Structures are given as C-alpha cells and as structure tokens.
Amino acid sequence: MILNSLNPAQQEAVVAPLGHQLVLAGAGSGKTRVLIYRIAWLIEHEHISPFNILAVTFTNKAANEMRTRVESMLNVPVKSMWIGTFHGLSHRFLRAHWQEAGLPQAFQILDSDDQFRLIRRVIHAMNLDEERFPPKEAQWFINAQKEEAREPHQVELRDFTAQTLIQIYQAYQEACQRAGVIDFTDLLLKTYKLLLSNDTLRQHYQERFRCLLVDEFQDTNTLQYSWLKLFAGENNSIMIVGDDDQSIYGWRGARIENIQRFSKDFPGANIIRLEQNYRSTGTILKAANALISQNSGRLGKNLWTEDQEGELITSYAAFNETDEAFFIVNRIRDLRQGEFALRDMAILYRSNAQSRVIEEALMQFGIPYRVYGGLRYFDRAEIKDALAYLRIIANRHDDPAFERIINTPTRGIGDKTVNAIREQAKTANQPLWYALITLLEKKFFSARADSALANFVNLINAMDEKTVGMDLHKQVEYVLYSSGLIEHYRKEKGEKGLTRLENLEELVNAAHQFSQEAVPDEMSPLAAFLAYAALESKDDQAEAYDDSVQLMTLHSAKGLEFPVVFLAGCEEELFPHYLSMNDPKAMEEERRLCYVGVTRAMKKLFMTYAELRRMHGKEAYHRPSRFLREIPVELVDEVRFRTKVSRVQPVASTPAYKPQAQGRFRIGQDVHHRVFGEGTVLDVEGDGDEMKVKVRFGSVGTKVLIASYLT
C-alpha cells in the first residue's frame, strides 16, 4: 500500500495500532481519505477480514462513497463489511433478528411525515385538544425521549402536561406495534435494546466487529453513542473521526460532549490532529481560525496550509436584500468571464427563505442555478401515495398507509365513514384494514358507503393477487394505473400535475433500477424496495453535471467545497439567528456554522449583508454580523453599496443602524461622500469614532474627513 501521498498526521492515523483512536480532523484536512486508507490498511496489513469491520456514517452518500473507494483501492468487493448509516445498519440488524426484536417479519419504516400523521391520529383518538397538545411538540417529545433511550414508563417528568405526553408516547408505540411499523429512531433504539438484553446476540456481534470506524462523530446523539459503545464492547478497536468545530446539529440532539466522553469511556484513546488544510487559501484559513477562536471549550486545532495567501475576502454592505442579490449576480457574471465555471460557485445562506430574492436576480440575468434541499424525491406527496398502496399490499396492518389511501384518489369514502372504521379499530384493538372488514361483514354501512368500501377492499386484494410473481417495476406500474393515481394526477391542471405525473413515471424507473440491484436474502423485492424508499433520499445525480450556480443553506453545505463562495445575509438577527441570541451555547453553534461556511471556500470568499432587510413581512435595519467583526480587518476588502441604490432609502424612517466607521476603510477603496461625491481613500488614521480618512475627490481634491461621513 502506498502511503507517501499522505502527510505525517494522516499516516499516523492510517497505520495506528489496533486500539482506540480519536482523529480530530479539521475542515478540508483529508478526513475521508484517512478513513478509506485506514480500512484498506486494516484489511491488507492487519489482516482483518472485511467481515470483521463496521463503519458508520450519517448519510447514505458518505457510506456509498466510502464503500466504492475502498473497493477500488483494494480492487476487490468488500461485501461482507458492514458500512452504512446508523439507521441503515440498524435496519439490517433488525431484518436479521425481527423475531427476537418482537417485530413482524414484514415490518415497514415510518418516515417523519408518517410519524407526524400517526401521532396526530393518536392525539385525536385520545380526544385531546390539538391546540393544547400540538402533534409537532408531541413528536419532538417522543423522539427526544427515544434518543435518551427512555421508554414511556421510564420518563420521569411528572407534571400534568408531561404525563399526557407520556400517554401519547405510549399510545403511539402501541399504534406502531399494531400496524407493524417502526419509526427512524426506533430502528436504533430497538437495535440497542435487543443487543443490551440478549447476551447471545451481543456476544456474537461483539466478537464479529473487531474494528469500528465512525465518521462525523461530533454529530452523534446520546442513543447513537450508546449504540456504538455496545457494538464496541470491551475488546474491540474503535476509531472515531470528527471535528468539534463543525458541530452544527446540536439542535437535533447531537452532543459534542460525546467526543470528551469517548476519551473517558475508551481508555488509552490516542488523539491525532489533522490540521493541514488542502482546500483553502491562507487568507481564508486565517479568517476561519480567528472566527472559531472566539468559541470556548474547544478541543483546539489550528488549520494551516502550504497554499498561497490568496486574495482578500470581500465583504459587501448592500442597501437591502435586492441590492445584495444583484451584487452577487454581478460578481458571478464577472467571474464567469474568467477562470470559473458556474458550478464552481456556491451561494450559502442561513435560512431557506433567503433563496427567493437571490433566485429572482439569477433568473433575471438568465444564470442557471440549482437549489439544494427542499422536498426529496421519496417525500413528494404523489410518491408517498403510490408507496402507501404498495405498503398496504405488503402489509394490511399498515394503518398510516391505510389512512393515506382510503380516499386518495377520492372514491366517495368521507370522513364520517373513516371515523366509524377508526372507532371500530379502537374498540376492537384492530388494524384499520381488519376493522373495515369486520364492519363490512356486520353490514354496518349505508348502501352507498358499503359499495365504495367493498370496491376499495377488492381493489387492494386484486392488486395483491394480480401482481404476484411480477417484476418489481411491473408491479409498481400496475399499482400506479389500477389505483387511479395516474388518472387522478392527470386531471390536476397546470405544470404541477405534469411534474407529478413525471415523478410517478420515475418511480417505475427507480423500481426497475432497484430490482436489478441485489435484494437482501429472505426479503421480498417489494419489501426491500419500500425500505430503500424510506431510508434513502435518492439524489438526482443527472442535474449535478449541469453547469449551474449552487444554492444551499450553510447546513447542507457541510462536507462540500467550492472555488467561489458567497455567504449571504451576514447580519445580526439573521446570522447569527435571532432565536439563538440569548443562548450562549446556541450562539457558539451559529459561529461554528459560520466557520463551516467560510471553510467551504477554496479561492474566493464573499460575505454580504443588507442594511435593510424584509423579514417576516417587516422591514428592519440590522447591524453587520458579529462574525464579520471577528475576522481581522486586514483580511477583508470592504465594499459598500452604490450611491444609486442608496437614493431609494426611505427618508421618513430613522435608521436604527448608522454605518459604522470601524476600521472598514482601506487604501485605494472607492468611497462616497454626500457633498463631495465619489473619491478614493489615500490614508486611514485612528479607529472607532476617532477614525479619520484621507480621501481624494474628483471635484474638490484631497480632504481629511471623519470616517462616519463616508459610505
């Protein structure tokens, strides 16, 4: 194995002896490479069989990339290696041990949307007020409890509201059990509990996985940590890779403290720091280091590069969000003439709402762009409808699927009828499907409802019978047409209906593609496809090859890099976000988010802010982000908005923000003065309110002025 393409720290991590390793990998320090080389090293030099390796990531994309790269490096398939997401691996485990876990063999996975709907149903069934117990909060509560590995009876909160929430949790679990479905968190929790209580299984897996590797460790939550610890046992080797400075998911339960906990729980853990950065210029790294040094309690790390200093970071003070968008678009147009392609440029923002104005500006200039995030393919309503039909074919107990399709497309089964079925299900403790059958046998319904319901039952049964032995994609196609979904969405007018039809057609392709891949043993192709749909978001790679500007939130930019990065909306209240203002912990997470954003940039970084921005329907003046101030001035070239735009500034309202004069002027910078017009900065003296700037104006020659009069 050739290791001389690795730097000393990377080599140390790759060839480290078996035992516990904590790799603190800074942004752009080649962490994925280290993980891949490490796995290859374990197999080739430590003679560990792939069968004995467990590698965990957070996204399917990372897992797939890792497997592919290890395979191409070793030139052999490593099929027996367990590599995947926490959820994917837990799923694999539970499929193998469904009996021990007390699950039906045909169990299906509930995504967050299904989970929300089911919780709402449970709340209604308990006759609780939706206002007092919002399903969203109940969902949050339930998931938080599960992430702390607490079952309903183990929750210790005892005031009335909490008690009710516990009852909802309990009822929700029962509903899941009845329907034979399991939510995302339960995949992990059930795996953990089973491994904990079943000595034979635990011993078996602890003997099997001699080497564990974990990527993005800073994003693990309490449950994931316990899960790992259980798989690792006392004797196995575990390598965790992470960066405390890039922990940006505290709000969804990630615990940075897990890194410190690791050193305590796995004694003798060797710490390796990867600090050499292969991505950004010296200037960008200096800015990133200065910024993150404001955070407390860091494990400590300082990125450096052999690369050149590069260009200064540009900050732009826009008048408003439109001006900001036009500035960005203008720069993109300039850069496009030079060495950069559109795909080399990314616009990053704190919240999704910011993309609209930027998109409008891009459109106006005909610049192709792509917005990341938003609804994923398998989350689209029409796809979920189709999947619900497939789910009920695979498992008649599946209540969430039943609820979804009982009247979609509409077939004359109203709310009243469905409520009667729910009532029966509740009293007899039956799944909805069987409750419906019971009521039909009892001749409970009016003639009209009776025939509609009988038709529904016949439709599903017929779908099931007629597709037996069919290829998966044929089965999907059959269901799409016979369910009436195609007809239903064909009637929907406008572009929306058309897109939906295209999406449904794509589902047939997806099924076709899937059935050609290997289906795990003992699982029907349909069940395997449904699990795949729940666990993988299916990225549309075709679009990635287009030459277009990339738009995304800072969160979704983690792990990516771009030659040119625009960080838009660098204002107090927006970034850092106002909801994080009063919580020092949250504020530090905002700063880490900014650190992530800055370190995405390879060559050029623009940080823009608007002095006046429309937020939640109100116009507001905001100060530039504190993060801008935390970057040393000598690294930044500040540009202010054009005079032309400033004229439309409303005179009536008093700006809460006065342009600040703190060290933001640079020699050679073009400035504007209300009386003297345009000029160029010759010299700067003093700072703060005392700062004086020497400016040469075209009209009146050279003047020394108080900085705050200049824009």
Add this chain to the structure above:
DNA sequence: CGGGAAAAGCTTTTT
C-alpha cells in the same frame, strides 16, 4: 368533493 377564503407558520435536516 373541490375551490376559495381565512388562518397559521416563519432556522437549520438526515434517516
């Protein structure tokens, strides 16, 4: 049942 009006969100997201 479907369309339009009223009301409710409104940070960040993967599985």
Add this chain to the structure above:
DNA sequence: GCTTTTCCCG
C-alpha cells in the same frame, strides 16, 4: 409579506 395548510360552504 409570502407561502402553506386548514376550514367552510356551495
């Protein structure tokens, strides 16, 4: 303010 969801009535 804008967009999405819910509600109500013909």
